[in-house]
Amino acid sequence: MNGYLLAAGLTAAVVSAIHIIAGHVDPVRPLLASSMADVPKRTMHAVWHMVSVDLVATAATLLALAWWQPAGTELVAMLTAARFAAYTVVFLVIASRLPGRAPLLRLPQWLLLAPVAILAGLGG
Structure with missing residues (x-):
């Protein structure tokens, strides 16, 4: 058994649960209740579900x-590590552009994605 990949998989499972439970409460409900036009709203809703599938898979x-x-x-471990590293960078870049104090903590998803990248990379 590869301990790093086991830790990466368990971490990814926790990230999946957090995304599905907290994500539905925080970004999804307000999105669906917003006055945004139906097509972009439903597109964003579908993208959220696609991310859920990706995280569980x-x-x-x-x-x-x-x-x-x-x-x-x-190879699969390294590609997974690269993908989660890219997800981490996306959140860091977007969060860093938020106004106010501690912008990186206002979008903390990168803190959950980075460990999966690191552990998968170590396991590969």
């Missing part, structure tokens, strides 16, 4: 890789 993939370590484990 990533957790399952990392856990399977950790347990069975099939051929290609290293």
